[in-house]
Amino acid sequence: MKQKLILFGLLLTASAAYSQDHRHVQINPTKPDVTEYWDPEVKLVTPGAIPSDAIVLFDGKNLDKWESIKDGGEAKWKVEDGKMTVVKGTGHISTKQKFTDYQLHIEWQSPIEPETLKSQGKGNSGIFMQGMYEVQVLNSYQNRSYRNGQAGAIYKQSAPLVNPIRPMGEWNVYDIIYTAPRFTVNGGIETPAYVTVIFNGVVVQNHTKIQGTTEYIGQPLNPVHGPGPISLQDHGNAVSFRNIWIREM
Missing domain, CATH: 2.60.120.560 (Exo-inulinase; domain 1)
Structure with missing residues (x-):
């Protein structure tokens, strides 16, 4: 019985932690740079009749x-x-x-x-x-x-x-x-x-x-x-x- 109670407690703890993490993911970031990424830089290709990387x-x-x-x-x-x-x-x-x-x-x-x-x-x-x-x-x-x-x-x-x-x-x-x-x-x-x-x-x-x-x-x-x-x-x-x-x- 004691082992069952311990297991139940662990499940409740994990569930609460998951809920907190889940709620955190759903909150929109307050700074725009959180969703920006810069590297690697996009390769430059010169357009034209034949692109420069062709x-x-x-x-x-x-x-x-x-x-x-x-x-x-x-x-x-x-x-x-x-x-x-x-x-x-x-x-x-x-x-x-x-x-x-x-x-x-x-x-x-x-x-x-x-x-x-x-x-x-x-x-x-x-x-x-x-x-x-x-x-x-x-x-x-x-x-x-x-x-x-x-x-x-x-x-x-x-x-x-x-x-x-x-x-x-x-x-x-x-x-x-x-x-x-x-x-x-x-x-x-x-x-x-x-x-x-x-x-x-x-x-x-x-x-x-x-x-x-x-x-x-x-x-x-x-x-x-x-x-x-x-x-x-x-x-x-x-x-x-x-x-x-x-x-x-």
Whole structure:
């Protein structure tokens, strides 16, 4: 009985202490500096066409920062007039550097192609986050295709909210905010990948969950991985790219 009374007394004491602490937390501070913090100082970044902390992946001069996915050798796309253009049959290319979370800026142009080409056969390419999650590139101007396969789609997963594409032959701009997936120690998904895509100044993917790899056939897969490259697709159409830069976050 004595032990029970002692235990009860300890519980009452702890409860009273908790209540006092709780009441203290709820009281608003009387000085503004209590809720201010100064360090570390926020890093200064100079804004502009290319932010001062950006890594330029393609400046219109060469493909030194890219390699062929086929053989790991030199990227074999054509560089001319400040742009790189897919050379059919040479295969996809990837950045030599790998990334995790980032802001990516990339401009692309569909070639002038005959009206006989339709749907996925017209101006088709793709931009792969970490080499496995595709944001679709397609000539979607007056060229209907399946919703989750047109320009601005997370390929075969999430259709774009709208279609703000410019006419064939004009330049389009993607600004992509990407957060990579995190995995548990046993290979499960701790947090999925997310992507926001701003297409010619219009949001078409708003913090969209990526379900896994963007497969042409079948369901998404979720292999465990770390940092990965930015990859561009050779789909047989002479799509061009320019002004590619990335900011790691």
